[in-house]
Amino acid sequence: MRIAVVHGPNLNLLGTREPEVYGTSTLDDINRALAALAADLGVEAEPFQSNSEGRILDFLADVRDRADGVLINPAGLGHTSVALLDGLLAISRPFVEVHLSNPASREPFRRHSMITPAALGVVAGFGVDSYLSGFRCLFNHLRRHRNPDS
Ligand code: DQA
Secondary structure, eight states, X not given: OEEEEEEOTTGGGTTTSSHHHHOSOOHHHHHHHHHHHHHHXXXXXXXXXXXXXXXXXXXXXXXXXXXXXXXEEOTTHHHHOHHHHHHHHHHTOOEEEEXXXXXXXXXXXXXXXXXXGGSSEEEESSTHHHHHHHHHHHHHHHHHXXXXXX
């Protein structure tokens, strides 16, 4: 089993970007924690980050044939991008949306997510644990889907 992990715009700056909101873990820290969890679960995690919407859409289309599901922090694109929603719908892979912060408790424009209606679920507000919990939930869903008795 393989889970693609997509990090949206500005998440390459984690560690120094508004640490009071997003914490001090870097993107490498998050990817390392996910790789360790993936190894425990016996699955592959394939991380990808871009500040470019087009590159994220290209990655989704490319990973479609090798990924069973997608864990995505859409970052700012989640609030605005029909194209991202369409890209996720186009690949027909279950996805879980995660956020380090809790967008619902922040500015009003962060309360809307274009992609939530199509997500399996959302984990937000727990920093790196949002990613780890979302990964685990997606893994459990995929395992159940593959083998209804597990
Ligand atoms: C974020 C929340 C978004 O509102 C914001 O645009 C981000 C990061 C988070 O992980 O908390 O870039 O997705």
